[in-house]
Amino acid sequence: MRQYSLFENQAKGDKQEATDEKKPKDETLGSVPIAYSPLSIAELSFDIEATGRNPISDSIVGISLCVEKGSAYYVPVSHAHGPNVTDALVILKETLEDESIPKVGHNLKYDILILRQEGIHVKGILYDTMLASYLLNPNKPDHSLENVGLEYLMYKKRPFTEVLGKLHSFAEVPLDEATQYAAEDAALSMELKNILFEKLKNEGLEDLYFNIEMPLIYILIDMEEEGVRINKERLEELSKELDRELGIIESRIYAIAGESFNINSPKQLQKILFEKLGLKPLKKTKTGYSTGMDVLEELSKTHELPMEILNYRTFYKLKTTYVDALPKLIDKKTGRVHTSFNQTVTATGRLSSSEPNLQNIPIRGDWGTKVREVFTADEGCVLISADYSQIELRILAHMSDDEGLIDAFKKDIDIHTRTASELFGIAKEAVTDDMRRVAKTVNFGVVYGISPFGLSEALSIPPKEAAAFIEQYFDKHPGVKQYMENTVKAAQQQGYVSTVMGRKRPTPEINSHNANIRQQAERLAINTPVQGTAADLIKIAMINIRNRLKEKNLKTKMVLQIHDELLFEAPENEIEIAMGLIKHEMESAMTLSVPLRVDIGHGKNWSEAH
DNA sequence: GCCGTCACG
């Protein structure tokens, strides 16, 4: 093929020594014709440079490649003063789309997503060093290439900010320097790959990686690219409505307080509540007296202001975080909202969602409904919502092998009502709404690693009464008690806890001499296998559903995951078949000692579908 | 950049 000139600027990723230690010595690159002969490439590490796009030409600035350990290339695409190489992408397409060539990279979801916008559909096995680092230790807050390189190779990468200096875009960085910086990323990820994947194997995390996390990358890409439609005009109406509402509440608050002040300032609010009005401060924060929800709810029995404040905050939150924020995030090209699903954030194995976070859209109350109605299906389509019923308690039943819990789920009994009848020692028919509410809180508490203090706070009852509930619960569920003791013991001995699929979370504080820290570690040791297994489960379901939808050539698209719920957009003529498929795949994603139950529905918007 | 607060599972 042609275009060898593309690689005139290819250069070695020049590495800086972190310490006096080892590190790849200088090798000359020669003129290896990389992208032209996919058959000769065994493995390809690549990375998009940098921060995605050239703000002026709105295309990829460049791509760095590593086909051989220790050396790498930078292929400028829309780099200022660089050769004009729009052909670069055309040439690389063949290699990137070659299913037989494994791809190595750090945060491949990002690079693949960018390439898709250029019409390149990366295929093949993915070795993502960021994901590998995450599976090896999900407690770490930062899995950036900088950090991972430092931890596993003691290699210090040149900081991007230093390369950028005062320039506005990576595209303006002189080509020589850009090449060195960019090539380093691809080379470093390639260097880390063997180390990290060897460790994954030794830790028994290979199956989790290749069967769950790796295929999930492609699904998250699909979901992010697909996005979800929201009704901008309706949001603008809601915003005005909230403005009026907030204005009314605001003047009421100033009237009651006898002066105007910044309601959003906890500091000013404290002055009004606890100094001017002389209300009792019930709780302290690091910085002063708490004005949190629980406190204001309690104080509302004494004075009318706290309730107004809570009211104000509810509307203010709705307006700033959702109603006003969402329209700004509508993509101009697609007209839809595209979240980012992060696969390497949570310590338990869950996903997280950001910019915008679509996993915390309001659902409670009239305004919850109003906001969810804004999430709508395209013309000729519906939204399908499918959520696991009581998933964490079912997983607890499975993991603890508790006879009573398993029996309840096998008989499909309302679990909170059943717990209430056990706690209060009465027939299920005699359980009142209030008893059920208490039992529901206890059931949640059990999954969180219950403590008398925590439960007493949640129920606003004396710790002694809470302790009595817990004792009664364990009396009826010895299997659960045993599970908790075993899990804590296992954490003490192994230093980590694990999920059904073998996902691990280290528990470094489990033997702490500080009781608070130790108990905190015990609670998360108890909670993590349950929450993490639920995360494993829905990830498996997502993969199976995607495969089945593809197999059957259906146009139904997965658009959101909200921990125990999946949201789809489906053409109207596919509703029945898609719903059957989704429900079946979710309920059979794992075989546990209790049945899994999925509630599913559809409608023109998210509220109707739920 | 941290803190308090609050939206969700």
Place this chain on the structure above:
DNA sequence: ACGTACGTGACGGCA
């Protein structure tokens, strides 16, 4: 005597 339910992300205020 201490201070807690588990897991997230976004907002405004304030240093």
